[in-house]
Amino acid sequence: MADNLSDTLKKLKITAVDRTEDSLEGCLDCLLQALAQNNMETSEKIQGSGILQLFASLLIPQSPCTAKVANIIAEVAKNEFMRIPCVDAGLISPLVQLLNSKDQEVLLQTGRALGNICYDSHEGRSAVDQAGGAQIVIDHLRSLCSITDPANEKLLTVFCGMLMNYSNENDSLQAQLINMGVIPTLVKLLGIHCQNAALTEMCLVAFGNLAELESSKEQFASTNIAEELVKLFRKQIEHDKREMIFEVLAPLAENDAIKLQLVEAGLVECLLEIVQQKVDSDKEDDIAELKTASDLMVLLLLGDESMQKLFEGGKGNVFQRVLSWIPSNNHQLQLAGALAIANFARNDGNCIHMVDNGIVEKLTDLLDRHVEDGNVTVQHAALSALRNLAIPVVNKAKMLSAGVTEAVLKFLKSEMPPVQFKLLGTLRMLIDAQAEAAEQLGKNVKLVERLVEWCEAKDHAGVMGESNRLLSALIRHSKSKDVIKTIVQSGGIKHLVTMATSEHVIMQNEALVALALIAALELGTAEKDLESTKLVQILHKLLADERSAPEIKYNSMVLICALMGSESLHKEVQDLAFLDVVSKLRSHENKSVAQQASLTEQRLTVES
Secondary structure (H helix, E strand, O other), rough: OHHHHHHHHHHHHHHHHHHOHHHHHHHHHHHHHHHHHOOHHHHHHHHOOHHHHHHHHHOOOOOOOOHHHHHHHHHHOOHHHHHHHHHHHOHHHHHHHHOOOOOHHHHHHHHHHHHHOOOOOOOHHHHHHHHHHHHHHHHHHHHHHHOOOHHHHHHHHHHHHHHHHHOOOOHHHHHHHEEEEEEEEEEEEHHHHHOHHHHHHHHHHHHHHHHHHHHHHHHHHHOOHHHHHHHHHHHOHHHHHHHHHHHHHOOOOOOOHHHHHHHHOOOOHHHHHHHHHHHHOOOOHHHHHHHHHHHHHHHHHOOOOHHHHHHHHHHOHHHHHHHHOOOOOHHHHHHHHHHHHHHHHOOHHHHHHHHEEEEEEEHHHHHHOOOOOOOHHHHHHHHHHHHOOOOOOHHHHHHHOHHHHHHHHHHEEEEEOOHHHHHHHHHHHHOOOHHHHHHHHHHHHHHHHHHHHHOOOOHHHHHHHHHHHHHHHHHEEEEEHHHHHHHHHOOHHHHHHHOOOOHHHHHHHHHHHHHHHHHHHHHHHHHHHHHHOOOOHHHHHHHOOOOOOHHHHHHHHHHHHHHHOOOHHHHHHHHOHHHHHHHHHHOOHHHHHOOOOOOOHHHHOOOO
């Protein structure tokens, strides 16, 4: 065999120059046979013989041997070590020229050769890019798209594979294909050739690659991709094939227009069916598919239009099915159910309807099942849903009387920042303008002490910010002396003072209002803490800083006036020459600030 091969390679060198077709064809057949028996060894010999350079001259459109030469190149390029030598031997340009051939076998072998050279090879892709190969292949796909005979479908599959190898994991080449209009062509191919498994698979892999690119989403949205994928999905029985479609659906469903198209094409019904089929199975594949289907369902609900369409005024089949997931014993379904409710709860109308129809009890029952060693993702999702449901004013009292605060407080001991964050947000939403609830929570020493502890969670800015905001909210909404005493005794004052220097105006303002209430209602109790935190100096800075928002200046002056009731703080105010800063604010463009400056100036003058 080895001697034979050496003889063939020598002979080929001579015949390639003489161009005697018969003996040339014999040599090429020998090479193809050798490659079929041992591809790697034969490829190494071909590389060593220097024959690759001769192949460039054999790739001529009219020659009957051209398809065989292209086939040999396709075979040797299956080996990684042969791809750069193929580029260096100058084979790309003549191969790309052959893409203009009318001969189907030449096109097939040329497509294979270029596809294999491009596989995982930067040099191969660059050379094909420079020679303009991609556009010619896309033009072929367009013109051959509607022909369904097996030979043509085989050629289309090879061309799709070539484009994939050309652009895989290369953003700029994928963008180039998108600009050349490859997406509508591939979608059309999928629709016409959905009976052909190999071609369908190739289209799906290409979609999966292209869909990761943000610029592709608009093009996909202008095709009937949603309809085609759902149609294809319905036919699939095998797990692997469905998984392949899921891999395309997930990135596409991030686009709101496509979400709606998928909902309208009936994807949700398919997903619900999968959930029903797989919910009791303990097979690994089924568990994975259940997760994928329910996750995708939640993703579809992230679009406002798709979500509202599926809610159907709370009467929709989909909404009812999702509700039934929450009390199930399957953690994945509990999670998806709670996340779906959180997504449905994105406008007041939906929230009010759901609370009136008993969703709160379902969610608090779910939380109760996850208090001890619970599933953190389920806790987080259920708390997210409750937080969203608590936003409309009319829901707050109803949720409070349904025992939501008690259910939520059971998670105070959680050490998981995502759970802590949602717990804080839920409580803050619930007590908004609810004086009695705010007072009850504000007198809860365990809660207040935990808040003070979380106000120092420097590694978790979200938890730290929410703790500060809840501390302030307890005071602002309760206006209760007992709440203020509890917060002072737990060491909360310093955090409210720090919050007054936050970069977020809304947080600064909430802190200043809470501090003004403390100074008005319990100045004696808080005096020492207000001194040690250098509050007066901070207020001077806020008033002197031109960048401070009008409401910050206004509330800082209200607070200054309230602090004058304390001898020691009054003295600090006098020492810092507040009059100069305040008198300048009398001409402030904001009327409220200017008026408060006049009042504050009078107060400072009278008491100086």
